[in-house]
Amino acid sequence: MNRMETALINSPPRRWLQRWYEAPWLRRLGGPLPPGARVLEIGCGPGYGTRLILERFGAAHVDALDLDPAMIARARRRLAGYGDRVRLQTGDAVDLRASVDATDPSYDAVFDFAIVHHIPAWRAAIAEIARVLRPGGRFYFDEVTARALSRPTYRALFDHPRDDRFTAEEFRAELHRHSLHVGDQWRTLVGGDYLIGVATRR
Ligand SMILES: C[S@@+](CC[C@H](N)C(=O)[O-])C[C@H]1O[C@@H](n2cnc3c(N)ncnc32)[C@H](O)[C@@H]1O
Numbered sequence: 001m002n003r004m005e006t007a008l009i010n011s012p013p014r015r016w017l018q019r020w021y022e023a024p025w026l027r028r029l030g031g032p033l034p035p036g037a038r039v040l041e042i043g044c045g046p047g048y049g050t051r052l053i054l055e056r057f058g059a060a061h062v063d064a065l066d067l068d069p070a071m072i073a074r075a076r077r078r079l080a081g082y083g084d085r086v087r088l089q090t091g092d093a094v095d096l097r098a099s100v101d102a103t104d105p106s107y108d109a110v111f112d113f114a115i116v117h118h119i120p121a122w123r124a125a126i127a128e129i130a131r132v133l134r135p136g137g138r139f140y141f142d143e144v145t146a147r148a149l150s151r152p153t154y155r156a157l158f159d160h161p162r163d164d165r166f167t168a169e170e171f172r173a174e175l176h177r178h179s180l181h182v183g184d185q186w187r188t189l190v191g192g193d194y195l196i197g198v199a200t201r202r
Pocket residue numbers: 001009014018042043044045046049065066067068071091092093094112113114115118119
């Protein structure tokens with residue numbers, strides 16, 4: 001991420017949006033987690049979403065990872081009070097075997113707060129998410145589409161991969177290809193710039 005986006009992600013408005021808009025939408029679409037839920041969060045950034053997963057969705061444990069060690073350091077400070085309910089690691093969502101202990105499909109849920117559109121090989125990340133979710137497990141996602149990423153303002157302010165970005169339909173089709181069923185638990189927002197939803201692993 002460039003400096004502008006890093007500053008934005010670490011700002012009070014980002015936390016406000018996550019708490020009062022994204023998390024309520026995700027809860028409305030996917031409901032709370034089952035008791036004792038073990039969750040993976042990819043691209044946790046500074047860890048505010050991790051806190052919401054614990055507090056608002058009722059996760060028992062969260063494994064959270066991010067490619068950027070500086071983000072993990074911030075998240076570690078933010079989440080220190082949760083003890084061993086949270087495990088933070090630097091890692092790549094495209095290859096989870098290298099970071100979290102996810103050799104089996106063992107997670108009850110995976111959360112993606114606005115990270116997959118940052119990944120050049122985003123389809124490989126979806127395959128990894130499907131691989132680590134147990135049957136019946138849920139994938140909560142909140143994403144930015146090609147439509148938003150191609151806007152001049154987005155391109156001027158932020159730095160994202162440009163090739164092979166996805167529309168809402170393409171994202172949903174890729175989920176289905178990996179047995180992640182969305183049904184009607186998704187919405188596009190702001191005229192199709194964003195999509196939010198919950199898929200269930202078949
Ligand atoms: C837009 S920020 C979102 C951060 C946080 N989830 C939030 O919603 O505030 C995207 C995050 O994804 C991380 N990231 C990008 N590519 C990644 C990858 N391949 N694996 C793990 N994290 C990645 C970045 O370092 C950054 O912290």
